[in-house]
Amino acid sequence: MGEPKTAMNHLLPFTDPSAADAKAPLEIVSGDGIRVFDRQGKAYIDAVSALWCSPLGFTPERLTNAMADQMGQLAYYHSFMGRTPAITTRLTARLAALLPGDLNHLFFTTSGSEAVETAAKFARYYQNARGRTDKKRMIARDGAYHGSGQVSAALTGFGYCHDGFDLPLDGVLRTGRPHFLLDAEPGESEISFSRRRARELDELIRHHGADTIAAFIGEPAMGAGGVILPPEGYWAEIQEVLTRHDILLIADEIICGFGRTGEWFASQTYDIAPDMLTMAKQMTASVFPMSAVAMSDQVHNTIADLAGHYGTFGHGVTYGGHPVGAAVALECLDIYEEMDLPHHVRKLGARIQSGLARIAQLPPVLDTRCHGMLAAVEFPETGPFGAELGRRIGEEAIRRGVFFRTIGNVLAIAPPYITTEDEIDSIMQVMHSSIVSVTGAGVTDDAR
């Protein structure tokens, strides 16, 4: 028998398998608060909360205890056919009270992708229930990330999520992303750009026929597409078009939900009134796989009528509404409430902003942006390092013990909520010094 071949045994997500064979992945062995440690004991601060999803860090003791207590009481039960864990009922009531508008109904799933798959299925079910049986298509944006399932990957706007998988599917229509910095025309103001995006959406809908389109899905602030924050007026303009054409709006809050942009939900930050809202990640601080779709009264009641007609609602997953996940989610909500989450995130966000203000002075920086604790530094693709600059700075930061998320020439920052102000300053200092080290920019400033 040969040596175990770790990389070859494990087909790694979003990784080139041949690169992983040549260079084994960095194995993370343990954590302590916002830090993780590799086999050599080197510490890294994860400044993007792993996959934007570990707001309480990597050793959240209260969640460990909540999980253990629940496992001692009821380690598993389902919500099928007339039963449900009591603790899941408690979580449902708590979420319904917290969610904006009349998003009063929840359906539980286990991953972000599954929540998006579910919302897409619900959109069709809803339209069928209304007798609008031709309304099948979905609209998603360039640069969107909605997951890795068949439909959620089809809605995702990256070619590398489609290549080799026979994606995207036929029923997906694509419209422009709200990236004012890169996509605005010369002289266009933010509001004019938002209006143009709305006009383009209106034209797309008219071209294909509103009566063929079920729903539009969008992240209130786009994460994996490069932390694209909506420009002035964007969501108001988009919503007006969707309402006029009787098209559902699904807010994908899988990154944004539970505080990231400085309100409980980003739909509140950007004044969005979605018909459905997907959530995951911060819901259980990712220590337990749990996600959900929230629905408005109208969506729920319409779906429930058709399900009543059929005699059942033919959709569900074994681990949906898991009692251990529910216990963890309830404990997360307690912790978030105790920390006065929106206020806390805005306070730490201001600290990120002041670090960004210094970084923005460095010559190679094209843009810095931040809403709450969701931030980014963007570099131009022109210049000596071209499209490689983001990767090089990201690698330098790793050498200095901080993980940022590199998305082309964007470096994303989304620290855990438990990060202290001093740690925010250290993260921003590592970003600054990594830029200086790679590009030689601002050396005199950095040396002070």
Ligand SMILES: Cc1ncc(COP(=O)(O)O)c(C=O)c1O
């Ligand atoms: C906005 C958004 N939607 C959906 C997903 C998919 O979630 P998951 O990886 O849990 O399937 C992600 C993952 O990052 C996401 O950012």
